[in-house]
Amino acid sequence: MIHGILNVYKEQGYTSHDVVAKLRGITKQKKIGHTGTLDPDAEGVLPICLGSATKICSLLTDRSKTYRTVLLLGQTTDTQDVSGNCLESQSVSHLTESQVKEAILKFEGEYEQVPPMYSALKVNGKKLYELAREGKTVERSARKVVIHDIKIEKIELPRVWMEVSCSKGTYIRTLCNDIGGVLGTGGCMEKLKRTRVGELSIENSLTLGEIQNHMEEGTLNEILLPVDHFFRKYRKITVGKEEERFLYNGNSFFIPHLKEKPDDKELVRMYNREGNFIALYRYSGKTERFETEKMFLNDRQ
Incomplete structure (x- = not known):
């Protein structure tokens, strides 16, 4: 089985599920998951986890983007982007660039965002977009999101080109809609490209075609990020023969030969004698034992 993370460039026209399905065909492996959806019209970075790396899908989803x-x-749609039905059109001839800039930059920082009806969020077990397609609208609670930074690259009204860095759970479509609301003209998203998820950037992303070429040439490992890549900030510990049997079973244990003890409750990366990353453990200063946090590999994989 293949274990690791692929930095995929999702092209327009594909759903995130399409990408997973195609990669299952390319790698001949079922255990694959994506880390947060991108709309079919959007493109850009979509981290894909394979094998034991699927256990960190939620961790990658939580990263800023x-x-x-x-x-x-000047245009409001039911989907909050240009793919939807136009609900209202208004003139923007009265707007000035300074007014637009001021309204946009007010959204930097925390703000309460109401998720759009056309989204994958679930209400009573049903996805919102499924309800929306049935012509239903349900009340959604506002959620706190953080807009870390907005760089306005160009303004040619009625269009504004900008780069947005934000927290997890932020809908750029809704941000565009909300900016239009503040300006009193309405607004929607015309284009979207995700350029970064955590430390994964668009410059190092690969299309499905490029990944398939690597697979056929037997060079997939050259582009596959190892599972422990995202835990490099944690201390690395390699266990001895006596501790390996506890490590493989996810049991707690102590390491008598350890020269430098971690801090209490410190997370560490655990490796076997062959240098394979096995798990994340947390150190207990009280008992001087390492306790399981999350298992990734064991001796049966």
Whole structure:
């Protein structure tokens, strides 16, 4: 089985599920998961986890993200992007660049964002977009999101090109809609490209075609990020023969020969004697034992 993370460049026209399905065919492996959806019209970075790396899908989903987007002012749609049905069109001829900049930059920092109806969030076990397609609208609670930074690259009204860095759970479509609301003209998202998820950038991403070429040439390991890549900030510990049997079973244990003890409750990366990353453990200063946090590999994989 293949274990690791692929930095995939999702092209327009594919759903995130399409990408997973195609990679299952390319790698001949079922255990694959994605880390947060991108709409079919959007493109850019989509981290894909294979094998034991699927256990960190939620961790990658929680990372901050950066997008490049085009805001179209003067148009409101039911999907909050240009793919939806137009609900209202208004003139933007009265707007000035300074007014637009001021309204946009007000969204930097924390703000309460109401998720769009056309989203994959679930209400009573049903996805919102499924309800929306049935013509239903349900009340959604606002969620706190953080806009870390907005760089306005160009303004040619009614369009604004900008780069947005934000927290998990932020809908750029909704941000565009909300900016239009503040300006009183309405607004929607015209284009979207995700350029960063955590430390994964678009510069190092690969299309499905490029990944398939690596697979056929037997060079997939050259582009596959190891599971422990995202835990490099944690201390690395290699266990001895006596501790390996406890490590493989996820049991707690102590290491008598350890020269430098970790801090209490410190997370560490555990490796077997062959140098394979096995698990994350947390050190207990009280008992001087390492306790399981999350298992990734064991001797049966």
